Amino acid sequence: MVALCYDAEQVILGRRIISDHQFGFQVRETESALMVDVAGHIDGLNAEEFQAGLNEKVRAYEGSAVILDLATLTYISSAGLRAILVTAKILHAKGKKFAICSLSETVGSMVKTAGFDKVIDVYGSSSEAVSAVTC
Numbered sequence: 001m002v003a004l005c006y007d008a009e010q011v012i013l014g015r016r017i018i019s020d021h022q023f024g025f026q027v028r029e030t031e032s033a034l035m036v037d038v039a040g041h042i043d044g045l046n047a048e049e050f051q052a053g054l055n056e057k058v059r060a061y062e063g064s065a066v067i068l069d070l071a072t073l074t075y076i077s078s079a080g081l082r083a084i085l086v087t088a089k090i091l092h093a094k095g096k097k098f099a100i101c102s103l104s105e106t107v108g109s110m111v112k113t114a115g116f117d118k119v120i121d122v123y124g125s126s127s128e129a130v131s132a133v134t135c
Contacts (some may be wrong), residue, residue, distance in 0.1 A: 019053035022066040023050055023073075031098075033065040034058065035126065039072035041082030051083035058087055064075050064096055069126045072104035081114050088120050097121075101129035 023040035036057065042050050058066050068084065070076075076084075084100065091098045101123040103111060111117050123129040 020066045022046070025050075025053070029061070029063065030130070032063075033067050033130055034061045034063055035067050035069060035130075036074065039074075042073065042083070043075065043077040044069070044079040047077065047079035047083050050080060051086060052084065054087055055090060058091060066091055066096060066098050066101045067126065067129045067133060069102050069129075070104070070107055071097045071101055071126075073104065073107050075112055076107050078110075078114060081110065081116055085116065097133040099123055099129045099133050101126050 011101075023038065023042050023046060024035045024073075027041065028035050030039075032059070036054065053113070068087075075120040088098045102125055105123065108122075111120075111122065116122075121132065123132060
């Protein structure tokens with residue numbers, strides 16, 4: 001299992017302010033999929049780091065499916081959603097399946113408002129997602 005954690009910093013009027021803009025993820029391989037548990041807060045300040053770390057892991061994965069479990073993700077902005085979409089496109093180009101699951105009410109609302117639930121498979125739980133992508 002690999003655990004990564006990133007921290008974003010904000011500059012206001014020349015002062016460095018450490019903010020609540022942190023995220024982390026744990027990556028684990030199962031027999032049927034690469035599971036990526038995402039936690040924290042993803043926004044414009046840290047979406048690029050999130051995308052880079054996530055893409056590094058999925059590009060190295062040789063299996064057939066990747067699932068992002070967002071159960072402990074508290075917030076995601078449009079920049080974070082874009083990072084997920086880029087990952088989905090990379091996997092699609094490689095012929096791999098991709099899904100997200102376990103969305104909180106806040107994250108689920110962002111996903112639906114952006115219309116991502118129409119272009120990315122969304123499941124209520126990780127077990128539902130695993131069943132769907134391994135058929």
